[in-house]
Amino acid sequence: MPTAIATRWIEACAADEIDEEDVIRFDEGDRTFAIYRSPDDTYFATDGLCTHEKVHLADGLVMDNIIECPKHNGRFDYTTGKAKGAPVCVDLKTYPVRVEGGKVLIGLD
Amino acid sequence: MTEHMVVIGAGEAGARAAMALRENGFAGTITLIGDEHHLPYERPPLSKAVLTGAEEPAPPHILDEARLAARGVSLLHGTAAIAIDRAGHRVALAGSDAVPYDRLLIATGARARRLAVPGTGPETVHYLRSFPEALALRRRLVPGHRLIVIGGGFIGLELAAAARARGADATVIEMAPRLLGRAVPQEFAALLAARHEAEGVRLVLGATIDRIETTAEAHSVVLGSGEIITGDTIVAGIGALPETALAEAAGLAIDNGIAVDASLATDDPDIFAAGDCCSFPHPLYDGRRIRLEAWRNAQDQGNAVAKAMLGGREPYEAVPWFWSDQYDLTLQIAGLSYLATATVTRDLGDGARLDFHLADDGRLVSASALGPNGRIARDVRLAEMLIARRARPPAADLADPATKLKSLMV
Numbered sequence: 001m002p003t004a005i006a007t008r009w010i011e012a013c014a015a016d017e018i019d020e021e022d023v024i025r026f027d028e029g030d031r032t033f034a035i036y037r038s039p040d041d042t043y044f045a046t047d048g049l050c051t052h053e054k055v056h057l058a059d060g061l062v063m064d065n066i067i068e069c070p071k072h073n074g075r076f077d078y079t080t081g082k083a084k085g086a087p088v089c090v091d092l093k094t095y096p097v098r099v100e101g102g103k104v105l106i107g108l109d
Numbered sequence: 110m111t112e113h114m115v116v117i118g119a120g121e122a123g124a125r126a127a128m129a130l131r132e133n134g135f136a137g138t139i140t141l142i143g144d145e146h147h148l149p150y151e152r153p154p155l156s157k158a159v160l161t162g163a164e165e166p167a168p169p170h171i172l173d174e175a176r177l178a179a180r181g182v183s184l185l186h187g188t189a190a191i192a193i194d195r196a197g198h199r200v201a202l203a204g205s206d207a208v209p210y211d212r213l214l215i216a217t218g219a220r221a222r223r224l225a226v227p228g229t230g231p232e233t234v235h236y237l238r239s240f241p242e243a244l245a246l247r248r249r250l251v252p253g254h255r256l257i258v259i260g261g262g263f264i265g266l267e268l269a270a271a272a273r274a275r276g277a278d279a280t281v282i283e284m285a286p287r288l289l290g291r292a293v294p295q296e297f298a299a300l301l302a303a304r305h306e307a308e309g310v311r312l313v314l315g316a317t318i319d320r321i322e323t324t325a326e327a328h329s330v331v332l333g334s335g336e337i338i339t340g341d342t343i344v345a346g347i348g349a350l351p352e353t354a355l356a357e358a359a360g361l362a363i364d365n366g367i368a369v370d371a372s373l374a375t376d377d378p379d380i381f382a383a384g385d386c387c388s389f390p391h392p393l394y395d396g397r398r399i400r401l402e403a404w405r406n407a408q409d410q411g412n413a414v415a416k417a418m419l420g421g422r423e424p425y426e427a428v429p430w431f432w433s434d435q436y437d438l439t440l441q442i443a444g445l446s447y448l449a450t451a452t453v454t455r456d457l458g459d460g461a462r463l464d465f466h467l468a469d470d471g472r473l474v475s476a477s478a479l480g481p482n483g484r485i486a487r488d489v490r491l492a493e494m495l496i497a498r499r500a501r502p503p504a505a506d507l508a509d510p511a512t513k514l515k516s517l518m519v
Contacts, residue, residue, distance in 0.1 A: 021515075053158075059483035061490045070486030073405070086125055086408055087151070089176070 007096070007107040012045065015102050023067060023078075025058035026106070033095065034058045035104055036078045038065060043097045044078050045106040051083065051090035112137040114418060115200055115210035117190045117355065119143025121151065121404055122384025123216035124171050125411025126418075131180040133415055139182045140208050142200065146187040147240060148172060153404050155243035156264050157434050160250060160271035168240045193359040195377055212379050212418045215367055216411070217352035219385040219402055224259060224345040228321030233328055235344045237264055246344065252276030255340035257330055259318065261288040263433045264346035266301065269310045270435040280311040280338055282330060287314060292431075294452070294464055297440060297479045304436060313338065349402050351386045364388055366400040371424035372417040373410060381418055383410035392426040393496065394447050394474070405430045428493045439482035443493035444475030453507045457484050465492065471501040488514055 012026040018037040025048055026033045032048030034057045050057055050069040059070040067078045074088030081092040096107040114130050116123045119141050127141040143149065150168040159166045177184050185202070192201040193215075199207040221236040223229070237243060246268070250256065254277040258265040261283030272279040281288075289298045302312055317333030321343065329339040351366040362368040362376045366388035373381050373389060384407040388400040409427040416423065433440045449466035457463055461480020468474050476492035478485035491514035495502060498518070506512040 056483060059486055061487045068490065070482060070490070073490070086128075086171070086412075 007109060009098070009105045009107050012104045012106050015043070015099050015104050018043075018104075021062050021064070023058050023060070023062050025056055028108075031108075032056065033106065034067065034078070035097070035106065036062060036067065038079070042079075043099055043104050045095040045097045045104075046076070046078050046081055046092040050074055050088065051092060052088045057092075111135075111211040111419075113209050113211045114139045114214070115208050115212075116141045116214045116216060117193075117200060118214075118216035118218055118352075118384070118386070119145065119149045119184060119186060120216060120218045120384065121149075121171065121407035122218070122411040122414075123214065124149035125408050126214050126216060126383060126415045127182045128172070128176075128180050129412045129415035130418065131182065133419055135415075135419055137211075139180070140210075141177075141182055141184045142188050142190050142202065142208070143184065143186045144189040145239065148174070148177075148184070148186065150240060151404070152238070155240060156237055156267040156271065159240070159243045160247050160268070161274045166244070166247070190355060193355055193380070195359055195380070198379065210379070212381065214414055214418060215356055215375075215380065215382040215386060216384045216407075216414075217355065217386045218407075219349035219351050221345070222348040222350050224318070224321075224347060226318050226320050228323065233321050233323050233343060234259075235342060237268065237344060237346060238349075246342070247275075249342050250275040250277045254278065254342065255327075256280070257282065257328070257338055257340040257343045258346060259330065259343065260346040260348070261285070261312070261314070262290060262346055262348065263431075265344075266305065266435050267433060268344055268346060269305060270308070273308045273310060274436075278309075278340070280313065280340065281305070282313045282316050282318065282332070282338065284316060284318075285314070288312070292446070293440065293442065294477055297464075297477060300479055301435060301438070301440070304438060308436060349385065351388075351400060353386060356380075356382065356386075364398060368398070371426075372422050373414040373425055374417060381414050383407070383414040389425060391429075391445075392424055393428065393499070394445055397447060399429075399445065401429050403429060403431050426497075428496045430493060434482070437481055438479060439485060440477070440479050441482075441485055441489040442475065442477040443489050444473075444496045446475045448472075448474045451504075453504045455488070455508055455510055457488065457510065459484055461485050463488050463492070465502075465504075465507045467504070471504075473500055473502060473507075491515055491518070494518060 021039045034048045036044040055071040075084035081094040149171040154169045189203040221238045256272040258281045269279040319331045322329045356367040367382040385402045390396040413425045431442045448468040451467045453465045455463045461484035463478040466475040502517045
């Protein structure tokens with residue numbers, strides 16, 4: 001049996017609150033996340049702050065699978081969290097997402 | 110055969126280029142020479158978070174030893190390049206052996222322009238360009254300290270905002286009748302001036318400076334009008350000059366910086382230049398030769414010049430982009446206003462606004478915005494992409510906040 005990691009699923013927003021190829025901010029307690037809807041209508045979630053200077057990524061621009069930080073244009077692939085080059089070099093943490101009954105749920109560990 | 114790449118200058122452009130050479134597949138030696146003792150660091154925070162952060166700051170490093178090692182880049186820091194021997198393809202260093210190059214990048218940046226009036230000296234007038242200078246200023250900015258800033262440009266205003274954030278007094282003396290010069294729309298300069306005054310900064314505009322006077326207790330700026338402004342620390346932020354001495358001594362063409370062509374090569378095909386030290390023709394602005402003092406440009410040119418050094422011939426045509434943070438406001442500018450003859454304003458809400466600057470033929474050539482960063486950044490980025498595409502968006506669409514800029518991207 002694989003070790004079960006307790007995942008807490010919480011509701012982040014309604015699915016139609018995010019436009020295609022866009023992002024919104026979601027805060028839970030003292031944590032902040034960015035929730036994305038890709039051009040092919042899939043939802044993703046990452047930590048909300050850029051790993052370069054701690055700016056809210058939800059104010060940035062989504063293009064295809066890329067979120068660009070609004071401060072210095074650091075780029076991440078929001079589907080994997082991968083940093084795509086200077087000035088960012090630290091990857092973003094990603095979270096599992098499910099859509100149920102028109103709601104976007106993210107899984108927190 | 111190209112075996113040795115040498116980069117003079119370990120700032121944003123030089124450090125980025127050294128890394129990009131390897132990222133683009135270069136297999137030979139890469140030597141990065143910097144005269145500062147620190148590892149390469151970012152300069153924009155020097156006039157922002159380094160001054161105001163709660164904790165004693167460390168240099169905001171771009172690279173660490175591990176990343177340099179992973180890319181096989183040899184960093185010679187605390188090492189001054191003193192001459193370029195073009196015939197022998199070698200760079201002479203102070204205190205160590207010359208380094209041979211096949212291709213050389215000069216990324217020496219810029220230095221602070223010095224105030225030239227009677228009474229100036231290292232003990233009386235400070236500058237802000239390096240981490241040690243920022244740290245020294247930070248230590249002075251305590252409640253009640255009286256800071257006098259000469260120059261109402263980006264650096265001067267960020268310094269004034271930082272002084273206020275730390276509880277120090279700030280007076281800004283500017284020679285022109287308004288802040289920020291011609292690169293920033295007048296309305297934005299006026300909005301920022303009002304904000305600084307509301308924060309308790311004294312602005313003295315249209316002033317000439319006669320001399321600096323120093324006593325045991327204080328430093329004073331004596332204005333042409335006869336007024337004497339007295340404080341504890343004087344900083345001059347009156348622009349920067351490209352570091353061209355090495356290039357000049359080597360006989361390379363100089364034209365408001367080291368003159369390079371569209372792919373960042375100098376008039377010696379084995380020598381390139383990038384960042385604040387070089388001037389280049391910009392295809393988006395009728396090929397006009399420009400020199401940028403900007404962080405993003407340094408990074409973009411660092412990436413681009415690496416490809417050029419490896420034989421690429423693509424012209425560099427990234428849209429110039431600048432920003433400044435003052436209090437909770439960010440000013441962002443994409444593009445250059447040379448060709449602009451008309452302006453269209455979009456209200457972004459919360460007091461934020463975005464101005465689009467259009468050429469005679471309706472082409473978007475520049476955009477500037479002022480407001481909280483989160484309000485303006487995305488739209489400025491989209492404007493930048495429209496500028497790069499030489500788009501001619503309808504003015505009515507640009508003005509209407511309900512029209513998504515993304516929808517204008519065709």
